[in-house]
């Protein structure tokens with residue numbers, strides 16, 4: 001008898017026992033196999049996750065529907081009018097508390113600084129600090145175009161050239177090794193590996209990145225995703241990552257799933273949406289997309305997230321509560337996303353979180369004070 005067969009029989013018996021336990025006599029018993037086929041598998045992409053990463057995954061599930069973590073890209077490395085080695089945060093300076101989630105960027109790994117001139121040594125420090133305050137870290141990777149050496153926005157076709165048995169495969173593996181080493185070296189003061197929510201090759205249905213639509217086929221994208229995960233997880237033995245699949249705006253579940261690599265390869269189903277939350281006329285489109293990813297995620301026992309959103313320069317005074325929070329919170333499905341994250345505060349021309357005296361600052365304080373948003377001060381230990 002195979003191991004799989006034994007598991008099937010045990011599950012079947014467990015179902016029978018549990019139905020007796022609840023005092024309900026079942027009149028019809030489904031054949032074990034049909035029962036099993038319909039059950040989505042609830043396990044992370046990496047079954048060897050470190051204890052803290054597994055706890056994060058489980059705890060995010062527990063808080064589904066009860067609150068949404070608020071995240072900010074580069075929260076403690078740069079802000080409007082500051083860019084300093086001191087750990088400041090525009091979020092904290094306005095609300096008195098840090099975000100619950102921090103986004104970081106590893107484009108440029110292998111060099112001293114990332115694409116936004118942040119030293120990787122500082123990134124490591126800030127990530128460990130965020131973890132020590134119970135914060136959650138998420139990382140994107142705007143990998144330079146491997147064919148041209150240009151940026152991620154250089155859309156010359158490249159995916160096919162870095163897949164296994166292709167000309168630049170060894171180069172891609174060397175880049176993954178740099179990323180994997182970075183992830184493995186993320187440690188707390190006590191040496192605990194820091195969990196990271198990794199979001200490679202994001203906005204995959206947009207046409208502005210070399211891995212985007214029109215620059216590689218769905219099949220190539222899926223092969224790239226699967227290779228990336230298995231190389232990090234199985235060859236490099238990186239076990240502190242949860243994986244997020246993310247699109248830009250979309251219209252149907254079929255569109256969303258066009259480049260989906262499969263349930264075995266994704267922990268969190270994400271989407272990024274700047275546009276729909278910037279105008280009252282389109283908010284319902286944004287909510288419809290969140291409903292779709294939440295429904296897709298829940299039927300697969302995955303998490304869902306609004307992995308990027310925001311309004312550059314936040315020109316609308318009540319944007320936080322009226323355009324973002326209230327519509328999401330009031331929708332019984334959309335409110336099940338685990339987190340939302342806004343982009344970075346680079347300078348006075350490019351920022352997504354208010355600084356003191358910015359016109360949306362009072363509304364951002366109300367957003368923070370709402371019981372549904374989770375900032376640092378609202379965090380219960382997600383790592384236990």
Ligand code: BMA
Nearest residue numbers: 105115116142343344346350
């Ligand atoms: C973009 C902009 C750029 C930045 C890049 C990667 O959205 O913020 O200034 O270099 O992200 O962080």
